């Protein structure tokens with residue numbers, strides 16, 4: 001499920017929520033339960049292959065996946 005970030009215009013809260021696309025627009029504020037929330041750009045909004053984001057994600061995966069920095073742990 002994608003992680004979405006929401007902003008509540010009633011209490012000015014920002015929160016993140018894992019929600020399926022089907023319910024992405026049915027979210028209420030986690031603090032005040034207002035329906036006046038709007039969805040911000042998702043952390044994972046950019047699909048892989050979208051230019052700069054791709055190379056950044058790739059580097060993060062390679063270095064953050066196992067902590068070995070590449071090659072010595074057998075996970076590559």
Ligand SMILES: [Zn+2]
Nearest residue numbers: 008011029032
């Ligand atoms: Zn709120």
